[in-house]
Amino acid sequence: MAYTVLARRYRSQRFAGVIGQQPVAETLKNAIASGRVAHAYLFCGTRGVGKTSMARLFARALNAPDTVEDAPRAEGVAYPPEDVQERMAQAIMSGQDMNVVEIDGASNNSVDNARQLIANAGLSPTANALYKIYIIDEVHMLSGAAFNALLKTMEEPPPHVKFILCTTEAHKVPPTIQSRCQRFEFRDIPTAQIAEHLRGVLDGEQTQASDEVLWQVARLGRGSMRDALSLMDRLLATGENPLTPRVLSDMLGLPQQSLVTGLVSAMAAGDLPGTLEGTAELLGRGVGQDQLTEVLIEFLRNLMLIAACGPGSELVELSEDVKPEAAELAERFDAAGLVHMMTLLENLQRSAKSSPTPRALLDATVVRLALSEKVADVAGLLAGPGGPGGPDGPGGKKKA
Structure with missing residues (x-):
């Protein structure tokens, strides 16, 4: 039996199940309940945030509301029997429903495809469905001629037709099309909600x-x-x-969190042998240099957030097991020092790509990070008490 990937097997079956997009879900549900369903919608957002899932659920809620747990029923509308709705729902979610047509904009982007869609839109829905719904994924891939062919139909479609356009690049959708749609922005999903x-x-x-x-x-x-x-x-x-x-x-190829924490701890202590040995151990375990740099930047960012906002902040993207140790480590830095360390690592990312000796640059950078306290002390002596590098000036403190 063929294996179905997790993203398909655990596709949302109710509006509340589209993680991180509750404002959009509530607005669409209210539109159905109040009878204010528009003729065209534009769903914008990065890949994998629920645009197509929401489009299918919305289509189900319009034609088969009894199959969606939290979908409202529009007042005064006669829906088909439940068994008919169940068949509709299964066909919609599998992309086989005759009345809910999913179109890939990348492979159906010609003006002829648009004209065929317009011709089919004039036909009434079948099997007791109320609406014929067109879901066009990656709509920005349509040609200019195809967009122009759709303009009139999208502005004044037949009463039984609804359009749901999905795109990851909304700026490529012509303003003439956008003005005919209700636009919804799908947000990136917070790490905590993905983990849950x-x-x-x-x-x-x-x-x-x-x-x-x-x-x-x-x-x-x-x-x-x-x-x-x-x-x-x-x-x-x-x-x-x-x-x-x-x-x-x-x-x-991800480094274990304990090794990353140990490396940053060695930097905080100014332990040059420990810093270089920790770096070598991570690379020796198969972690690529680019990936190590990226992981260090991400971990230092979390330490910066802890230093600035506290370990209980929702901005901190660390598991509850790691947070206590990270909070202790953050006390050894200040936010300005962590920003400086992240900047050094970002500079390393750029320079290592064109260098014939990227490992040497990495070692030099981690040593510089471990020596940052001493560098700050020298800067403080040179600048004096009130200077920018002095103990009373910004960025001049690194906690012991």
Whole structure:
């Protein structure tokens, strides 16, 4: 039997299940309940944040509201029997419904495709459905001629036709099309919400995982639920249960959090041998230099957020297991010093790409990070008590 990836098997079946997009969900539900459903919608946002899932749910709620747990019923509307609605819902979610047509804008971008869509839109919906709904994914890929052909139909479509346009690049959709749509912005999903959803998915898969694994995968999703679920698919393919940081390191090349914390701790102590040895150990475990630099920047960012906002801030993207140790480590820095360290690492990222000796640049940079306290002390002596590098000036303090 063919395996279905997590992103498809755990696709949202109710509006509340589209993680991180509740403002959009509530607005669409209110539009249905109040009878104010527009003829065209434009869903904008990065990949994997729920645009197509929301479009399918909205289509189900319009034609088969009894199949969506939290969908309202419009007053005075006669819907088909429940068994008919169930068949509609299954066809909609599998992309096989005759009345809910999903079109890929990249492969159906010609003016002939647009004219065929317009011709079909004039036909009434079948099988007791109320609406014929067109979901056009990656709509920005349509040609200029195709957009022009759609203009009139999108402005004054037949009463039974609804358009839902989805795009990751809204700036490429002509203003003439955007002005005919109600536009909704889909936000990147917070790391904490992705991690929480991943926990529920693993429960369904009867697999255990540490908080560190969940948070690392959620962070790598970078706001995209689909990307995070794709990474989790790779981890589950190992057959390991429970999923541990070692599995994450072996499969994705990510360094273990304890090693990263140890390296930054050595930097904070000005321990040059410990800093260089910690860097060498991480590289020796198969972590690429670019990836190590990126992980260090991300960890220092979290320390900066802890130093500025406290460990309880929602901005801090660390698991509860890691937060206490990170909070102790953050006390050894100030926010200005952490910003300076992140800047040095960012400069390393750029210069290492064109250098014939990137490892030497990495070693020099981590040593410079470990020596930053002494450099600050020298700057303070040169600048005096009130200078920018002095003990009373900005950026001149690094806590012991």
